[in-house]
Amino acid sequence: KQEVTQIPAALSVPEGENLVLNCSFTDSAIYNLQWFRQDPGKGLTSLLLIQSSQREQTSGRLNASLDKSSGRSTLYIAASQPGDSATYLCAVRWRMKTSYDKVIFGPGTSLSVIP
Amino acid sequence: GAVVSQHPSWVICKSGTSVKIECRSLDFQATTMFWYRQFPKQSLMLMATSNEGSKATYEQGVEKDKFLINHASLTLSTLTVTSAHPEDSSFYICSARGWREDYEQYFGPGTRLTVT
Numbered sequence: 001k002q003e004v005t006q007i008p009a010a011l012s013v014p015e016g017e018n019l020v021l022n023c024s025f026t027d028s029a030i031y032n033l034q035w036f037r038q039d040p041g042k043g044l045t046s047l048l049l050i051q052s053s054q055r056e057q058t059s060g061r062l063n064a065s066l067d068k069s070s071g072r073s074t075l076y077i078a079a080s081q082p083g084d085s086a087t088y089l090c091a092v093r094w095r096m097k098t099s100y101d102k103v104i105f106g107p108g109t110s111l112s113v114i115p
Numbered sequence: 116g117a118v119v120s121q122h123p124s125w126v127i128c129k130s131g132t133s134v135k136i137e138c139r140s141l142d143f144q145a146t147t148m149f150w151y152r153q154f155p156k157q158s159l160m161l162m163a164t165s166n167e168g169s170k171a172t173y174e175q176g177v178e179k180d181k182f183l184i185n186h187a188s189l190t191l192s193t194l195t196v197t198s199a200h201p202e203d204s205s206f207y208i209c210s211a212r213g214w215r216e217d218y219e220q221y222f223g224p225g226t227r228l229t230v231t
Contacts, residue, residue: 034220043208043224044159089158093220103149103220105159 002027004092006106014114021075021109023090028068031093035075038087080113117143119211121223135195136226138209144189145211153206199230
């Protein structure tokens with residue numbers, strides 16, 4: 001059964017710190033993995049998408065890595081800012097034996113960056 | 116990136132009535148659409164997946180007769196919550212993807228449903 005977990009559940013850091021968010025998944029035969037940001041009461045904002053053949057993706061202060069064999073992905077945020085405060089979700093996509101894919105979201109990490 | 120819209124953004128309805136939520140891909144053809152539900156302080160749970168012109172595939176525990184999904188065109192999918200109850204109150208989010216398997220999945224802004 002495919003499952004996705006994220007640790008920590010919540011994180012509070014002072015402004016300027018570098019931080020790492022973790023995502024773990026069972027069943028390493030993934031298709032891709034995507035990191036999202038969600039502000040309270042809002043929809044999702046896509047941050048980074050990593051295909052199964054890739055090991056990392058970078059966008060600005062964000063870097064996401066993927067290690068399929070160990071079932072892990074990390075989201076690295078450099079020089080954190082108060083505006084980074086949000087819930088970060090990872091979503092893992094698997095191909096199923098049927099024609100449909102399955103995307104499962106992790107429970108999220110709630111990040112608070114203190115000015 | 117591609118844009119997915121949802122309408123309405125929020126809706127309040129009385130218990131026992133039905134509510135329809137629309138999901139549109141504005142600048143691409145969405146061969147596959149997904150519907151998710153998110154309860155407060157919880158993550159997104161996939162409800163169903165649909166390919167254009169086909170019946171939706173529902174996840175275990177999701178009542179297909181209660182949550183009617185129609186994906187009749189390449190740019191529109193609808194979710195109808197029939198005979199809504201207060202426990203159906205939730206944040207409903209759709210996403211859409213183009214025909215290529217490696218196409219990114221784009222998410223709508225969500226619809227907040229409150230059933231009184």
